[in-house]
Amino acid sequence: MKNKFLKQMTVSAALSLLATGAAVAAPTEAAVPKGGSLGLALYWAHWSIYQTPEAKVECPNGMNVGSREELLMQFPDKNKVYTYEETALNREAATWNPDIIKYNLPFKEAQGKIAIGMNLDGKVGPNDFTSPEGEKGVDNNLFRVIGCVDGWRGPVGVLDQFGLTRMYRNSTYNRILLEITGIDSMSNDDSVEVTSYRGLDPLITDATGNNYVPGGSQRLDMRFGQKLISHRKGKIVDGVLITEPADFILPEYAVNTQLIHDARFRLKLTADGAEGMIAGYSDIKDWHSAFIKGWSTIRSGQGLGSQPSHARALERLADAYPDPQTGKNTAISSAIDARFVQVFIKHPEGNVAEATPTTQRAEQR
Amino acid sequence: MRTVVKIGGLVTAAACLGLAAAIANAAAPAGKGLVETAQAEPMPPGFQVVNTETQGPVFGDPQGKSMYIWRSVPLRQGKVGEDPNKPSCNNEKLTMSDGQYSIYGPALLPEVEKRPTCTQVWPPVLAAADAKPVGKWTIVTRNDGTKQWAYDNYALYTSILDKAPGDVNGGKRATPPRQVNVGEPAREAIAPAPAVPPGFDVTVTATGRLVSTDKGFTVYTYDKDSATKSNCTDACAETWKPVVAPAFAQAQAGWTTIERAPGVKQWVFRGKPLYTYALDRDIRGLDGQDIPGWHATYTQFSPKYPAEFTQRDTLAGQVLADKNGKTIYVYWCYEDALDQIACDHPDAPQAYRIAICGAGDADRCAKTWPMVRAADNAVSTSRVWGIAYVNAKTGKWAKQGEADAARVWTYRGRPIYTYNGEKAGEVLGDEFGEHDQNRNTFRAFYTMSLGRFY
């Protein structure tokens, strides 16, 4: 697994250089797919965290504790009998209503000058990071929130391993697809369209079940997955798909979605798929909701992640999209390392928008 | 549907010949009045099989009341429930939580002074002094020396939430989840095995009792087939795989076979050949029902939901919605004490729900998660969907005319809710609660779910 992370860094390096205009040897031209359309299915995603050995740089004060340890901080008296309401129910109330009950427990934000991500606002500000490859103005405040939480860090962080990664691999309801259309050249094309959909089919793997094989087909969920359809324009530059900022919604755990404002894709197109980064401003309510629904308090202990404390950190570090009434920021700059495998997208025959809600299903007699 | 079918004493094997009366509709196409049949099994005198609205046939005590066992369940920290032949539900009031499924260590439970004992909520099914074991029914001795009936080595209890024969309001949620659910500490009603051939299973879903293969794949029928002929062949049979019967398969009530090709027999249920759907990837999927002409197979249907509700598509599947299109939610809860008493009905402490829905503030709860009011002229046409008066603020039972009393719909004896943090057609309120949604949680009422749970 460590190797894959190094590999990821190398790809990011190439992409970053492209972004800054430095010259990179152009890859050999891949064949233009049939009809100028390329289908991609997301199979691996990881909230980008710049990691140094033993986290010495980004977490000089050590890693964060989880809910167990916080409980001991809040209720240290072992001889006292506390009530369930003041301990458990209060913490659950804080977890599920973080805007009402707020804990003020110590939380270690990731430090340092370097972070993985993109320059989302076009500016180079004093709080911005520099990417590992030298790109300035990188906006990634989510890194500050999760960088020193063991569970979010690769390669064996439990929240990471079982979160985005497993979700996308195993569950068809989290099958997010990109269809790139209008491709004239896989190396350089100044105008393509990219549409996202939710798919319906599992991904093809090799016998081990661990490696994804291109060439599978994906039907589109035009019935329940309408919310996940979004469009953006883009271009291909030296084999890398770069899109304009546009809202993108990532499905998570069936009932959750993660809205990413101004999402940009920077994906190196390969023979078998694509890999690279998705960056944008992630809605913090969505982010927190996915965390608390996917990981109950006890399970978040697996990643040593306290949900109430995450909520405070998200609120503190949100840096975009202020709420018109309260003025508080509702989204946080973030980045996702992402890998896609090529699939053939099967558009439904006929006008599927006609599919009515009450056909066939769940007959009641 | 409170049909009581007494088959106590019948020891005939699975041929179920004696049950013709209960399955008069076997040959009729799917429709009203379908009743599931159970395999005959010897029972102690007075015990009976009771048909229920949503759970199929269950065992009833001599008063017809459903009976429950509580097999031990491993939770993350330890286990709760009973070991075989060791009843542990006693007349002892527990006051402290136990923390078997959480990081929360022992703490004083809410409303502890009013807290009932385990047996006040789960009265044991006592055995007379001269009672004799029959078949899988044995007798165990409780810690106070009294004798209790047990089934399959697990002690039996009734639930105070069950008011009449056919009620199954105690214990487990109505529908089982798809995934292994480490952490749901629920009692379950005991039931005879369904009268299905080997290789099949019947499970409760929102729509009814769904027939699947024993590996969990939903079984479907095709409008164009007849009792003697399958019209799904060639390419069709690639997508719709016939459920093959072994060469020596025995017909039984409702179940026959046809020979669809030389030497290849296919199961037929109530006059329709059976198939699984190749594109159903997960157990108990319902994707096949989207294809015109194809239907999932049910032994019986659940009562229809209230007329003012609808079914509505959302991101995560199809849900039940109120007249404004807002997703309907159920709420379930178990106290994390060793007796795991339910905390999700109006008689129980409301502190759990109010912590989740209102951060401890009952007013905020009533605004954010209001109960679903019944229209003035609405009437309940089943037991599982009822109408009652509940105090909208406190969540406790109320009388008509009292302050804050609301006339609400209930499901399995408990109020249902909508979520004001979302718009119609959304399910943001789903899985809203603690412990992997196994306790103290709001759950959307799915009629067809894409996700991990029903």
Next chain:
Amino acid sequence: MTDFNRRRVLRGMLNGGAVTVGLPLLNVFLNGNGTAMADGKPMPVRFGTWFWGCGMNKAIFVPKKVGANFELPEEIEALKPVRNYINLYSGFDVYKDANPPLCHTSGWIALRSGSMPATRIDRPLETIDVTVANKIGRTTRFKSLSATATGDIRDSFNYENVNTPVSPEWSPIQFYTRVFGPDFQDPNAPTFTPNPVTMVRKSVLSGVLDSTAELSKKVGAEDKARLDQYFTGLRELEHQLEAQLRKPDPIAACVQQKGPGEVVTANLDAALVGKRHNLMTDIFVMAVACDQTRVINMVYANSFPATARPGYDKPHHSATHEEPVDEALGYQPNVSWYTRRCMEAWAYFVESFTKIKEGDGTLLDNMLLFANSDQSFAKVHGMDGIPMFTAGRAGGKMKGGIHVAGATSPGARVGYTIQKVLGIDIASWGTQSNTTSKEIGEVLV
């Protein structure tokens, strides 16, 4: 020895209840040089499975040396006394094909049946012990015997099919009663099962005193010594069981009240699990030595092990996910503690069979045991290189003390090799990508 029946048991009555005391394979039952039965049939080879949950920490479990004389990294230090009897299999994989990766489930099913489950409730084919028992278990009193140290009857990693798990004994005293109680079920018989308390206090031996006296007179010195050893062992077991019956409920004694963030549970305290495991092992040894069964299955901890460590708030399974990998050590220290307890139990299990003399060697020489887990690195539900062992010489057909590196070949090769050694003639074993017809030659004599 015409006085004694084919099954070589002594039957008697104890307080009106029937007791059955099997006899070990005494020399009188064997041929001249103790290498075969008196009638020329080969010594029976017995088979067993052993299960532990949540795998290993590879860096401190898998030896660097491959082949013979492998070293014992710290997590398997406990295997020192049995190192030369066991083979360790690392780097063998299970292939999912199109099936989902079901945590704590797919791995052990693939290794024990050669086939991957399609859903969580699916149980494809049958586990290897059922196949073996159908071949070699038909002439013994019990076709197979299974037990779990977890106290939960549902903890079984053996099944005949999706509807029929092999049901384990979960109580040592009930297990003992089953093996030494009446050996027939006749509701009309005037006898009934004696009270287990009586059995352990007075000893089943007191119910067969006349027969043992007679037997002792008729056998040679070596056999007398064997009988002595056997009866002494049985008496010791009974003392331990009696002590178990006298003690107060360990759960009540061990639960400690801590602050809201700490819970200690003793439901499955590791010491209690170990004790149960060892008692059950002792019963297995006797049952096997006395040919009451030729197939045994032992579960030390299930695939979501709830074994608890006093003073540590996470049981085994929770710890695998919640305990961080210690950067200095390179592994999870508490998880490793649990794994080491598993290995101690495995060592006890294997070694126990070496304590019984049989023919010109020990009982273990005529056995083939197969141990496996459900995951490799449990923290991430890893299924690559799930650790496995075999133990015993299988009647002279298997070597011991070999570390086999699988190089990602199918783990089903172990099950295939086992069946070939036990004389089950199959061209291949397993389905889809787990199909194999390649024996593991390194461990065959």
